Amino acid sequence: MVKRTCESCGTAHSAAYTRVFGDADGRLWDCRACTSQRAVGHGAGTGPDHDGTRRIHKPGLEEPVPAxxxxxxxxxxxxxxxxxxxxxxxxxxxxxxxxxxxxxxxxxxxxx
Structure with missing residues (x-):
């Protein structure tokens, strides 16, 4: 099984976890070991500048914005x-x- 590590804390996670909660390049920036699973679910693992604040899509905007x-x-x-x-x-x-x-x-x- 291929393991990936969190960029923030170095904890190893499965490739599937990284694929679901990480960024498009296969990197995981925050994980459930260094932040809450709720924050990870709201995108904290997708980039170093994303704090896990829930983001929503608004009409007329291509990128989601903080709720x-x-x-x-x-x-x-x-x-x-x-x-x-x-x-x-x-x-x-x-x-x-x-x-x-x-x-x-x-x-x-x-x-x-």
Whole structure:
């Protein structure tokens, strides 16, 4: 069985894994050993400059672009919120304790 190595960490992977998740030249830039499988699935292994942010195809564009969410705080309504920033907002808001409920046990569970 032919083994290929990750360009970032040197972990050996099968040629099939490299063919599916690597670039067109048969190189794997990031793998499940050095980043999450979700990031690899979103293209992190296809190039050294791709961070694994999900990319989507938009009409009229040949290349996929990073997925964005609507940012309510943006000055311009056409600007988007990068997926990584959206995840950070969710993490930071989840760290804040719930308030306004009558159930103290539920508030303690949410605070954890």
């Amino acid at each position: 964005t969410l609507q940012d309510d705080t943006a000055d311009d309504a056409r600007e988007g919120l990068a997926l990584a920033a959206a995840h950070e907002r969710v993490r930071s808001s989840a760290a804040e304790p719930a308030s306004g409920t009558d159930d103290e046990a539920f508030d303690a569970l949410v605070a954890k």
